[in-house]
Amino acid sequence: MPAEKSARQSVKHNVRNRSVRRTTRSAMTTALEAIESADAGAGENVRQAISLLDVAVRKGVMHKNTASRTKSRLAARLNKMGQAGA
Secondary structure (H helix, E strand, C coil): CHHHHHHHHHHHHHHHHHHHHHHHHHHHHHHHHHHHCCCCCHHHHHHHHHHHHHHHHHCCCCCHHHHHHHHHHHHHHHHHHHHHHC
16 A cells, blocks of 8 residues: 555656756756856856755755755856956
8 A cells, every 4th residue: 555655656756856857957058058158147047057956955856966066067167257258
């Protein structure tokens, strides 16, 4: 009997986690594209992506070290873009 409940729960969790992953990946893609095109709003896009990464960690979708590494790489690319433009 417990396997049936576990199966129901995993379906619910899968749907919830998929949604969080999708929004996080979309924000990451938007931020990376803004950085690559040297867009003026790249900083805001990166901030939004970092916020969504934190949400994914809070919801248990992503490990905190993975999110931290990703945020660090995003910030490094943003800073590199700023130095190249100056």
